[in-house]
Amino acid sequence: MQNIRNIAIIAHVDHGKTTLVDKIIHASQIFRENQQFQDLILDSNDLERERGITILSKNVSVRYKDAKINIIDTPGHADFGGEVERVLKMADGVILLVDAFEGPMPQTRFVLSKALALGLIPIVVVNKVDKENCRPDEVQESVFDLMFNLDATEDQLNFFTLYGSAKDNWMGPDWKNPTDSIFPLLDAILEYIPAPKIEEGSLQMQITSLDYSNFVGRIAIGRVKRGKIVENQQIALCKSDGTIKKMRVKELQVFEGLGRVKVAEVPAGDICAVMGVEDFEIGDTISDPDTPEALPRISIDEPTMNMLFTINNSPFFGKEGKFVTSRHLRDRLYKETEKNLALRVEPTDSEDKFLVYGRGILHLSILIETMRREGYELQVGQPQVIFKEIDGVKCEPIELLVVDVPQETAGKVIELATQRKGELTVMEPKGDLQHLEFRIPARGLIGLRNNVLTATQGEAIMNHRFSAYEPFKGTIPGRINGSLISMENGPCTAYAIDKLQDRGVFFVDPGDDLYAGQVVGEHSRDNDIVVNIQKGKKLTNMRASGSDDNVRIIPAKKFSLEESMEYIQKDEYLEITPKSIRMRKIYLDENERARMAKKES
Structure with missing residues (x-):
């Protein structure tokens, strides 16, 4: 049995996750000295590079001392929470990365609550201590308070904290005395993150991710929970509807560095890619054919918004795109639901219109942007919030909105948010900025960012995450101008x-x-x-x-x-x-x- 650690890196968007993974990759000398590579190695998708955000979770592994560390880089946006929820199942611990000035942000809370609920052990890294006005000690205390509020266990509250700057390539236990390397973080991973717990019994592996290859088709990725998986072995695939299908493993690969290498067998605890499994969905279980046992399905938060997708029927139809028919649109949307767990597609009474449900504007816009780059032409309608009836009362999704804004324009932001039924819950100074928190209907957020940025000359920093369904708050004024x-x-x-x-x-x-x-x-x-x-x-x-x-x-x-x-x-x-x-x-x-x-x- 190898010495393995499986960790996920979680943080609010733009706190430095992908940069930290870069430095770990360099420190473990995966690359040859003469090899060329870009920064933000894992943000390989064009959209991720342009926007500077992580959209898809990625796996890499590094070797340190006598251990293999599997690292999962996760998105920071709550809109991509579906990605986070499924990949955390592969981890035994998390590195929680927090900005030394901003502290825990709304989406830090979102991903951390998911990790704590799964019983994962955290290591806290207070990053960017080279920033001016940073307050590492206060931030460390606020992380403790946040974990306490999220009902963390004693073991989870007893977390180890490191300080450092991923950009400057150092980590250490004391932020006033910078070290000269990132190795203290790798040592902490080996010391504080537990090795995978191995249960006795026959093979069980849950599929938590998928990849695609033009040569072998769809590839199932997941962590072997118990037993071992062997090349050419016969397996049983336990599906969501309770059916069990028998099939054979054609090839096995494990993650080494930035790529994957072929192996003959994978023991429990390691993350691997399995070829030869057909017709699977994320959440299905690969198990022993003689005693098939399914693992509990991955639970994903419900979508909060939907949009109508339809074919392009304007006078300019077909002038710029390759894929323009309803068949193209339908196939592409249903293909997306296979790997994008938080997305749902429903047909309508018209053949060429589809209702697409997602987590928010960003979640849906990334799908649209990806499709247009692939050559699709389509039309979409106005985003609509999903209402629910709970105990006979019409309810709507409420979001927690956090705005950091210069003192002199805070009044304008409060006015704009309250016009849209936002309720101010927190107002406190944060450095030279004013920190505002609102509970606001998701409907009220549509179009709000533009108005806030205009009112604050572009200086406001806005973040929001889904909080809960609450009774309908009444009509909200939409766009005033025709x-x-x-x-x-x-x-x-x-x-x-x-x-x-x-x-x-x-x-x-x-x-x-x-x-x-x-x-x-x-x-x-x-x-x-x-x-x-x-x-x-x-x-x-x-x-x-x-x-x-x-x-x-x-x-x-x-x-x-x-x-x-x-x-x-x-x-x-x-x-x-x-x-x-x-x-x-x-x-x-x-x-x-x-x-x-x-x-x-």
Whole structure:
């Protein structure tokens, strides 16, 4: 039996998890000296690199002294909580990473509560002690308070704390005396994280993750709980509906460094990849064919938001994307549910529309962004919060919103949050910032980030996580301004935009190709109006002095994908193609819009 440690690294987004894993990888000398590599080795996905966040959990392993340490890097966003919940099942302990200035944040609480509930032993690392204004000792105390509030056991509360800076490559027991390496952390892992508990009995392994290879198809990844798994062995797959399927293991691989190596057998306690298992889902159990026993399923928090996904039926359909039909859309969405546990897809009464349920705007936008990069064209409707009836009362999801904001703009943030039924629960100074905590309906968060960033000149730091379902809080005012809608098809002109600037703010630039019914701007009033943005200047050979000034246009307002999703109204779609994101009315024809509005009222 090898000397093994299985640890997950958990932290709030941007507290330095992936950087710390980088340093551990370098310290264990996995790379040859002349090998080239980038920073943030594990954030290998393009989207992760661009946004600077971890979206998918990853496995690596390092060798230190006579032990093998399997490390699982997890996402920090609560929107990707499904990823965290399933991979924590593979770990025996966690490294809780906390920023020495910010301290425990809402999503630290979220992932930590999951780890403590599974009985995992924590090591606390107070990172970024090189930051100015940092307060490592206070942060360590607040972590203790947080664990106490989360009902940690005596063993869990008796955690070991290290201080350091992953960026500067050091860790140590005292933040005032920096060491010169990251090895104290690896020593602490061997000392404080227990080796896997091995139960007596026949083979049991729960599938907690999956990979895909063009050569062997789907690969099941998980930790062997008891017994051992051997190449060419016959196994039983226990599925969610209670059925048991017999199959044979074709190949086994264990994690070594950043890759995987083929092995003949894997003992209990180690994490491995199994080829040859077909038709499995995450949460299924691989067990002995003679005495098949299923492990308890992985429980995942329910989705709190849904969106309508439909095929692109705009006049520009099929111009930019490869995959445009409802069959393409259906296959891609159902394929995503295989590995994205927190996502659910339901068909509607229409063949080309699907309801997709997720954890929040970010969770759904990452799926949409991934699809458009793969060449899909689609349209999505306004995000809707999922209501539930509990004991005969209509309830809605309530989120805990945390905002750190400069003192002088705190009043504006409180005003914006309370307008959306937010309830201020905590207000205290934190360094030179004001720390505000609200309980706010999830509906109230849609579109709030933009307004808060505008009101605070971009200086607010906002985080939120799901708290609980509570009775419905009443109507929340949505977007106050109406839309400017294009009247005709064709490119817009600078002349027309110039003449219409007093009507509102435009989202398009001169020369952009538009179609009738496309939303081209925000009206300065609360109603929608149709504008002729394609009108050109009448050319004559007469010139009047003074009337031919140069056209001066305010730059177009551009939205990111998440901002657009939060911006659209109930009667609008977001058209998403590999090259463009356009807002449009569901009914492009003005008369049809008026008819439908009458029908609804």
